[in-house]
Amino acid sequence: MEWLFDDLMKMFPMLNAYLAAGIFVFARLIGFVRLAPVFNRKEIPTLVKVPLVLLLTIILTPMLKPDVHVIQESFLLSIILNIVVGALIGYTAQLILLAVDAGADMINMQMGLSSAMVLDPTTSAQVSLVGKIFSLMGVLIFIELGGIYWLIRALMRSFTIFPIAATSIPLDQIVNMDYIIELSSNVLYMGLQIASPILLATLGQDIILGVISKTAPQVNVFQLSFLFKPVVGAAILVWIMPMLINVINDYFLSFANIF
Numbered sequence: 001m002e003w004l005f006d007d008l009m010k011m012f013p014m015l016n017a018y019l020a021a022g023i024f025v026f027a028r029l030i031g032f033v034r035l036a037p038v039f040n041r042k043e044i045p046t047l048v049k050v051p052l053v054l055l056l057t058i059i060l061t062p063m064l065k066p067d068v069h070v071i072q073e074s075f076l077l078s079i080i081l082n083i084v085v086g087a088l089i090g091y092t093a094q095l096i097l098l099a100v101d102a103g104a105d106m107i108n109m110q111m112g113l114s115s116a117m118v119l120d121p122t123t124s125a126q127v128s129l130v131g132k133i134f135s136l137m138g139v140l141i142f143i144e145l146g147g148i149y150w151l152i153r154a155l156m157r158s159f160t161i162f163p164i165a166a167t168s169i170p171l172d173q174i175v176n177m178d179y180i181i182e183l184s185s186n187v188l189y190m191g192l193q194i195a196s197p198i199l200l201a202t203l204g205q206d207i208i209l210g211v212i213s214k215t216a217p218q219v220n221v222f223q224l225s226f227l228f229k230p231v232v233g234a235a236i237l238v239w240i241m242p243m244l245i246n247v248i249n250d251y252f253l254s255f256a257n258i259f
Contacts, residue, residue: 020075022061024164027079028155029053029060031086036151037097037142040090064159078164085162089154093147095183096255097138100248102191104134107198111233112226130237134194138248145252183255190251194244201236202229 033039033049108130117126192199205228 018061021064021164022057024078024082025061025064025159026053026057028082028086028158028164029056031083031088032090032151032155033086035087035090035094037090037094038139038148038151040094041139060156060159064164081162082164085158086155089151089158092180092183093151093154095180095187096252097135097142099187099190099251100134100138100194101131102187103194104128104131104191106191106195107134107233107237110195110199110202110229112229137245141245141248142252145249145256147252150256179255186251194247197236197240198233201232205229205232 030053033053039049039052105128108128111130113128113130117128118132119126209224209228
């Protein structure tokens with residue numbers, strides 16, 4: 001078999017370059033798909049993700065037009081760095097959606113539903129109802145705004161900034177550190193902004209129940225809170241849902257330029 005491969009390399013001198021470039025592209029796509037929103041959903045089985053990555057590798061490799069000197073120094077180091085670069089791009093995008101999940105966790109805890117967990121059959125994990133609703137809503141809004149196109153565009157731009165066989169990562173060119181810091185800090189800030197109507201409503205409810213507890217000590221306020229908090233929180237959540245969708249929409253669009 002070795003003589004057959006040697007003959008193929010002589011007949012097609014670029015075959016070796018395309019195979020090596022395909023391995024680097026495949027490694028970057030693996031890191032990208034592992035952390036990028038939409039692609040990293042556990043509902044998508046691995047048997048679907050791997051063929052998708054392989055198909056994207058076949059499509060993207062000829063577009064890069066690799067030369068015969070694609071392997072310059074360490075082959076293993078280049079593979080590891082490509083995985084890191086792909087994961088870095090995916091993680092940057094995932095930070096945007098984490099703000100929605102943070103807001104959902106705040107709402108879920110303030111409504112007293114943190115103990116009401118259900119089994120998600122797609123991930124075989126315990127999840128909260130409000131968190132699951134907001135997570136799916138954030139993914140749908142991200143897709144509707146063209147988020148997948150943003151991700152693919154960022155991935156394509158990364159091949160220009162960080163060549164597939166490079167052995168050092170230019171972080172200042174791949175990722176704007178100011179945006180990373182702003183995105184990280186906005187996870188809590190934006191989550192609080194999303195959950196603020198529910199937080200204010202439940203705070204007012206706690207004040208009212210506290211007044212009732214002082215004026216009528218015979219009323220069991222502790223048990224009443226378990227009844228009123230979920231009902232009032234759900235009613236307000238249904239009322240403000242269109243406004244929350246617009247807030248999340250504007251938040252996603254404000255960071256579209258990082259891609």
